Amino acid sequence: MRYLLMKALVLREKGVWPQLEEYPSPEPKEGEVLVSLLAAALNHRDLWIVKGLYPGIRYPVILGSDGMGLLEGREVIINPGMNWGDDERVQSKAFSILGLPANGTLADYVVVPAKQIYDKPSHLSVEEAAALPLAGLTAYRVLFSRCGLQAGERVLITGVGGGVALMACQMALAAGAEVFVSSGSDEKLQKVKALGVAGGVNYREKDWPARLKAMAGGFDVIIDSAGGKGFAALPDLCRPAARIGLYGGTCGAITGLSPQRLFWYQLNILGSTMGSDRDFRLMLDFVNRHQLRPLVDQVFPLSRGPEAFAYLDQGRQLGKVVLKLGA
Amino acid sequence: MRYLLMKALVLREKGVWPQLEEYPSPEPKEGEVLVSLLAAALNHRDLWIVKGLYPGIRYPVILGSDGMGLLEGREVIINPGMNWGDDERVQSKAFSILGLPANGTLADYVVVPAKQIYDKPSHLSVEEAAALPLAGLTAYRVLFSRCGLQAGERVLITGVGGGVALMACQMALAAGAEVFVSSGSDEKLQKVKALGVAGGVNYREKDWPARLKAMAGGFDVIIDSAGGKGFAALPDLCRPAARIGLYGGTCGAITGLSPQRLFWYQLNILGSTMGSDRDFRLMLDFVNRHQLRPLVDQVFPLSRGPEAFAYLDQGRQLGKVVLKLGA
Structure with missing residues (x-):
């Protein structure tokens, strides 16, 4: 048996950042395609897997859920949510995310089912396109498919430094909502103001709920990924019939x-994760219609992959950490 | 000025059950009607008001949200939810419940806006009809308008001894759901089996969630009015996409x-209280279509009103506590 080799970041053990290797290039089977990747993006999911904080980890594995590349000369992006199933309300048991268990995008090539492939939005750079899929899908579903955000509504996005949260912030602004945010970093609060955010608070200050209330009144939609003690403050920041x-x-x-x-306020707490194939299509339509551009914080070459992981782990970025591939 | 007098249970101070009095009979203004009451039912809301645990209490007041009576010879029931407003999602700020601030049904006569009046379902006795409005409205909204219960779904009703919970249990059964319940009383668990309930657990036993899981698998809809520590067990009893x-x-x-x-399960926690005018109409349609009969636990004459309050306060009833009026 002969192998074609490619460059890939390979995770071989818990707690050690994936390392650059020459790794067998995958071969597409029936119904699958081989994408020649140009860029990939990291997600916190990748960090959690390295740290062993995720179900179903196996070694070796090539991580990476976000990828942009070429398929027979066509610029494409990949929907990282596989086998959602027929129920728009919830993923099937067969649902999985690209980059575990299936080898992912932190490599020069990836094999995925052909139906995961979508045209890259033409207004996006290679790096921006790679930054879009997982965060865009998750943000779109929670904001629109689950919370039904409407133009003119007032929205709070907590922890706006996160990849999904920042994308939700950009999408809510594009949809014509009035957007407030929270963050643990004054620097990030300052930076997101440039996007058009109406106001923000640092959740490390004890009175952040009172400050938000004074600033914004009440919210129609709140998007949160923290839970914990702080979550209990959110209903008091809600308008009647609000969705969290x-x-x-x-x-x-x-x-x-x-x-x-x-x-008494007829509130709704709506759990959401990832998104269906329909959500992915609607998300792409939205991104194209509003010419939305995901923020890219920093671009690393694949050879500096471990550094890119360490950088994301420090949490100082605002926007996605992208790896340049195929160079 | 001359007054027509009527018999009424009047609440004059905190902590003392309402006492029977001769009280001025109300006079309808423009757009209002005078109902000659034949029966009323008590709700826990009435207990909370007596105990001072409700906002906006004033004295004296005639409590009572549930009433059945005669209006120009026509048998009617009263929708106790007033001024819901135009938004089906949530009540307006003008919303109020009959029996505080407006004088309620624990009297021989009550005045209400004409649009609160509906035909009594013809299959119900006077007492059953009086038992229906508030519990029926609240149960219908949370079960159908909010949780969208479908035939064939598996439902858990916690604390089934409560008036709304028992009504929700009867409605879910009538709708073709498979219904499980919890209660703090083995006797009540035994009694509701006769309604067609598939199984039940006593929530005073520590392992009640595990026992419910073993018994039922998972639920599509859970109806709860307890919250507290026990609420945290409910998501683990949910099927994917379930509504609580x-x-x-x-x-x-x-x-x-x-x-x-x-x-991960894309769950929904949906707050609900009372119901809109539309919910009330749909509830009556449902009750008529399914010939549903609210359970009446005990009937007291108005003269024994304080006793009826004390009986409800003991919590041993299964079904509504009804007061016979106009005798």
Whole structure:
């Protein structure tokens, strides 16, 4: 048996950043295609897998859920959500995300089912296109498919430094919402103002809910991925009939949540993760229609992959960390 | 000035059950009608008001949200939710419930806006009709308008001894759902089996979530009015895309709620209280279509009103506590 080799970042053990290797290039089977990648982006999911904080980890594996590349000369991006199934409300048991268990995009080539392939939005650079798929899909679903955001509504995006949160912030602004944010970094709060954000608070200050309330009144939609103790403050920041979209739980269990506000205000807490094939198509339509450009914080060559992981892990970025491939 | 007098249960101070009095009979103004009441029902709301645990209490007041009576010879029931407003999603700021601030149904006569009046379902007795409005409205909205219950779905109703919970249980069964319940009383669990309930657990037993899981697998819809620590067990009892309808918070703040289950299962926590005029109409249609009969636990004459309050306060009833009026 002969192998074609490619460059890839390979994760071989827990706790060690994936390292650059010459690795067998994948071969497409029936219904699959081989994409020659030009750029990939990192996600916190990749960090959690390296740290062993994710179900179903196997070694070796090539991580990476976000990829942009060439397929027979055509510029394409990849929908990282595979086998969602027929129910728009929830993914099937067969659902998986590119980059574990299937080898992902941190390599010069990736093989995916042909139906995961979509045209790259033509207004995006190679790096911007690579930054879009997973964060764009997750943000679109929670904001629109789950919370039904409408133009003119007032939105709070917590922890806006996160990849999905920042994308949700950009999408909500593009949709004509009035957007407020929170962050643990004054520098990030300052930076997002340039996007058109109406106001923001640092959640490290104890009175952040009161400050947000004074600043914004109440919100129609709140997008959160923290949970924890801070979540209990969110219903008090809601207008009647508001929707709270929850797509993560980095601060752990929710405590001190008052039922009274939830039922008297007819509030909705809506869990959301990733998105369906339909969500992905609608997300691309939205990005094209609004000429939305994902923010790219920094671009690393594949050879500096471990450095890119370490950089994301420090959490100082605002925007995606992108790897340049195929050079 | 001359007054027509009527018999009424009048609340004059905190902590003392309303007492029977001769009280001025109300006079309808433009757009209002005078209903000659035949029966009324008590709700926990009435207990909370007596105990001073409700906003906007004033004295004296005639409590009572549920009433059945005669209007020009026509048998009618009263929608206790007033001024819901135009938004089906949530009540307006002008919304109020009959029986505080407006004088309610624990009297021989009540005045209400004419549009609160509906024909009594003809299959119901006077007492059953009086038992229906508030519990029926609240149960219908949380179960159908909010949680969108479908025939064939598996439902959990917690604390089935409560008036709304028991009504939700009867409605879910009538709608063709498979219904499980919890209660703090083995006797009540035994009694509801006769309604067609598939199974139940006593929530005083520590392992009630595991026992429910073993018994039922997972639920499509959960209806809860407790909140508190026990609420955190509910998402683990959910099927993917399930809806948890929350219409009360008798056990206080929700603690220990895991965000991971909420977002990965795309769950929905939906606050609900009372219902719109549309909900009331749909509820009556449902009750007529399914010939549903609210359970009446005990009927007291108005003269024994304080006793009826004390009986409800003991919490041993299964079904509504009704007062016979106009005798």
